[in-house]
Amino acid sequence: MATIKDISQMTGFSITTVSRALNGYSDVSESTRKLIKEAAESLSYSPNGLARGLVMKETKTLGLLVSGMTYKNIDNNFVFEVLCGINDSAANSAYDLILFSTNTAKQKMKTYTQLCRERKVDGVILQGVKTDDPYLQEVLDSDIPCVLIDVPIDSKYVGFVSTNHKQSAQTAVDHLIDLGHHNIAMVNGYPEAFVSKERYEGYAEAMRNAGISLRSEYVVNGNFTEEEAQQQATELLKAYPEITAIFCASDMMALGVMKAAGELGIAVPHQLSVVGFDDIPTATYFQPPLTTIRQNMYQLGHEAANLLMGMLKSEDSPKYKILENELVIRSSTAEPGR
Amino acid sequence: MATIKDISQMTGFSITTVSRALNGYSDVSESTRKLIKEAAESLSYSPNGLARGLVMKETKTLGLLVSGMTYKNIDNNFVFEVLCGINDSAANSAYDLILFSTNTAKQKMKTYTQLCRERKVDGVILQGVKTDDPYLQEVLDSDIPCVLIDVPIDSKYVGFVSTNHKQSAQTAVDHLIDLGHHNIAMVNGYPEAFVSKERYEGYAEAMRNAGISLRSEYVVNGNFTEEEAQQQATELLKAYPEITAIFCASDMMALGVMKAAGELGIAVPHQLSVVGFDDIPTATYFQPPLTTIRQNMYQLGHEAANLLMGMLKSEDSPKYKILENELVIRSSTAEPGR
DNA sequence: TTGTATGCGTTATCAT
DNA sequence: ATGATAACGCATACAA
Numbered sequence: 034m035a036t037i038k039d040i041s042q043m044t045g046f047s048i049t050t051v052s053r054a055l056n057g058y059s060d061v062s063e064s065t066r067k068l069i070k071e072a073a074e075s076l077s078y079s080p081n082g083l084a085r086g087l088v089m090k091e092t093k094t095l096g097l098l099v100s101g102m103t104y105k106n107i108d109n110n111f112v113f114e115v116l117c118g119i120n121d122s123a124a125n126s127a128y129d130l131i132l133f134s135t136n137t138a139k140q141k142m143k144t145y146t147q148l149c150r151e152r153k154v155d156g157v158i159l160q161g162v163k164t165d166d167p168y169l170q171e172v173l174d175s176d177i178p179c180v181l182i183d184v185p186i187d188s189k190y191v192g193f194v195s196t197n198h199k200q201s202a203q204t205a206v207d208h209l210i211d212l213g214h215h216n217i218a219m220v221n222g223y224p225e226a227f228v229s230k231e232r233y234e235g236y237a238e239a240m241r242n243a244g245i246s247l248r249s250e251y252v253v254n255g256n257f258t259e260e261e262a263q264q265q266a267t268e269l270l271k272a273y274p275e276i277t278a279i280f281c282a283s284d285m286m287a288l289g290v291m292k293a294a295g296e297l298g299i300a301v302p303h304q305l306s307v308v309g310f311d312d313i314p315t316a317t318y319f320q321p322p323l324t325t326i327r328q329n330m331y332q333l334g335h336e337a338a339n340l341l342m343g344m345l346k347s348e349d350s351p352k353y354k355i356l357e358n359e360l361v362i363r364s365s366t367a368e369p370g371r
Numbered sequence: 372m373a374t375i376k377d378i379s380q381m382t383g384f385s386i387t388t389v390s391r392a393l394n395g396y397s398d399v400s401e402s403t404r405k406l407i408k409e410a411a412e413s414l415s416y417s418p419n420g421l422a423r424g425l426v427m428k429e430t431k432t433l434g435l436l437v438s439g440m441t442y443k444n445i446d447n448n449f450v451f452e453v454l455c456g457i458n459d460s461a462a463n464s465a466y467d468l469i470l471f472s473t474n475t476a477k478q479k480m481k482t483y484t485q486l487c488r489e490r491k492v493d494g495v496i497l498q499g500v501k502t503d504d505p506y507l508q509e510v511l512d513s514d515i516p517c518v519l520i521d522v523p524i525d526s527k528y529v530g531f532v533s534t535n536h537k538q539s540a541q542t543a544v545d546h547l548i549d550l551g552h553h554n555i556a557m558v559n560g561y562p563e564a565f566v567s568k569e570r571y572e573g574y575a576e577a578m579r580n581a582g583i584s585l586r587s588e589y590v591v592n593g594n595f596t597e598e599e600a601q602q603q604a605t606e607l608l609k610a611y612p613e614i615t616a617i618f619c620a621s622d623m624m625a626l627g628v629m630k631a632a633g634e635l636g637i638a639v640p641h642q643l644s645v646v647g648f649d650d651i652p653t654a655t656y657f658q659p660p661l662t663t664i665r666q667n668m669y670q671l672g673h674e675a676a677n678l679l680m681g682m683l684k685s686e687d688s689p690k691y692k693i694l695e696n697e698l699v700i701r702s703s704t705a706e707p708g709r
Numbered sequence: 710t711t712g713t714a715t716g717c718g719t720t721a722t723c724a725t
Numbered sequence: 726a727t728g729a730t731a732a733c734g735c736a737t738a739c740a741a
Binding site: 077079081082084086087092103104106112113117129131132134136146152314319 | 448451
């Protein structure tokens with residue numbers, strides 16, 4: 034609880050000199066600096082970040098607004114990987130992270146801007162915002178530097194990181210087409226997600242390029258959950274038994290699809306090929322091991338933090354970055370059988 | 372950027388009255404309160420948490436010192452589950468979380484106490500501290516309220532949450548003994564972890580109770596990693612082919628052990644039974660699905676945060692809690708075969 | 710019911 | 726090279 038005032042009294046120097054000495058200013062003699070540093074040490078002094086932040090208008094904190102850090106998302110380390118990336122990046126600089134622990138009830142009380150301004154964060158990283166989220170508009174209107182994850186919007190104070198979702202989806206579906214599939218369905222997430230739109234675009238593009246006409250009945254939404262995907266896939270496969278392949282917008286949904294197939298007595302991959310998206314660690318262990326699109330979420334988080342810290346340093350720092358995904362072929366896809 | 376001063380000028384009331392009105396004090400007339408609130412609204416005022424914290428000596432932030440939020444731990448959502456639990460708990464109260472992003476290099480620069488005092492956190496949750504960690508002593512010496520995860524120490528300002536590691540380990544080994552195993556080895560984590568000691572105790576206790584003499588050669592350390600466990604298990608199984616069961620202190624190490632067995636041509640579970648610890652989501656998908664001890668890490672985090680917030684509220688709030696684990700029997704254990 | 714004055718711990722401006 | 730003083734935005738003891 035010692036302050037620079039205490040050091041000042043102990044050493045006889047003014048608080049100004051103490052402050053300057055401790056902050057490495059050059060206009061203080063080495064002898065007094067030594068004295069002051071020793072006093073600080075003996076009083077086990079720590080600077081008060083609040084007071085410093087109050088006057089400096091900079092807190093060296095990055096805000097994190099992360100959806101999905103809750104019980105039901107526990108199996109999805111997607112969010113965790115992003116977090117690790119951000120954390121590692123912040124650890125290499127002087128920033129700490131503040132996690133806005135907000136639930137839907139609290140979200141109604143405090144807006145995005147309020148949250149950030151109260152905590153006086155230097156910048157924010159947003160993960161999991163939907164396109165119709167009211168927060169999104171606030172972000173754009175606000176003057177708080179911000180990086181969005183998987184929402185491609187940039188403006189003066191806003192940047193983003195994402196992956197090439199469309200191209201990746203296209204690659205995934207091309208893989209199915211190359212194997213000889215024609216009746217390819219898609220289990221998407223939900224319409225309010227940018228990534229869902231992009232991935233659908235990729236699916237559609239691949240089909241068009243192959244001269245296969247799109248059938249809207251073949252495309253359903255699984256809300257990114259295993260359960261809904263399983264249910265949707267069950268109905269899909271019952272209604273359209275001609276389907277021989279399903280492209281899913283997440284690995285967990287792919288798991289749901291495989292379970293649906295299993296219950297209907299449809300063998301994967303021999304009667305039905307399944308492709309996922311994400312490449313979660315568990316995907317390797319699925320039965321059969323899942324063919325999927327690998328996203329490097331760690332790197333996504335890492336780049337997000339770097340981008341943001343860059344924006345804080347200089348006006349004309351790059352504001353967005355798009356990473357490349359990669360198709361990982363395992364055993365859930367094969368030539369269409371009979 | 373509006374302050375109460377701005378509101379004061381706009382409405383003509385003093386900043387005192389503005390402050391009191393906004394903070395819901397009763398000694399301000401409803402009419403002026405209304406005026407002031409409207410002014411605040413129109414100026415889109417947000418209180419400055421730094422200034423408030425400076426004078427109130429309370430920041431409504433909980434510090435999180437978490438080891439393992441880094442690239443190599445990405446597959447281990449153990450940490451993430453704890454985090455989710457803490458987050459959910461904090462979300463239901465007025466606290467936000469601050470993640471101390473510290474790497475080993477930075478850790479040498481700033482001590483635990485410095486970190487906390489600079490940020491002026493009201494309390495701290497520590498995860499992943501080893502028994503020989505210098506941080507630990509600091510925690511005990513400091514007067515910052517703190518909850519340790521899986522380190523059973525409590526004092527005036529320190530509490531902890533943990534699970535019944537010893538009993539759980541004993542249950543796991545009992546299960547093996549009940550199946551008819553005698554030559555049971557253990558792949559532990561590392562000696563500096565409390566949980567390792569506890570789990571070893573449980574192993575030893577079970578063996579003693581069954582009248583099986585302990586052989587120190589049967590106990591090795593896998594450092595909680597898949598790779599080291601695999602390597603250690605390989606040597607173990609080569610040197611002592613009479614071993615028919617291995618109890619592992621984590622699921623990832625159990626995976627390493629199963630891989631070792633696989634490479635040596637030893638069938639699990641028919642020639643070797645394997646038990647893990649944690650019940651990570653992937654454990655269900657291992658081949659064979661892993662028998663293990665389920666730990667509810669989410670609840671652990673939840674309780675940790677609740678405990679800490681309780682300690683902040685009153686002196687004589689309970690300071691520790693021990694949760695129960697549960698044996699989950701899957702297919703990696705069986706009667707010893709030949 | 711409202712206002713005045715003070716302090717929280719720090720940095721910054723301007724003297725000396 | 727060092728010091729006095731004013732800010733930063735807020736809460737609170739005390740007055741009125």
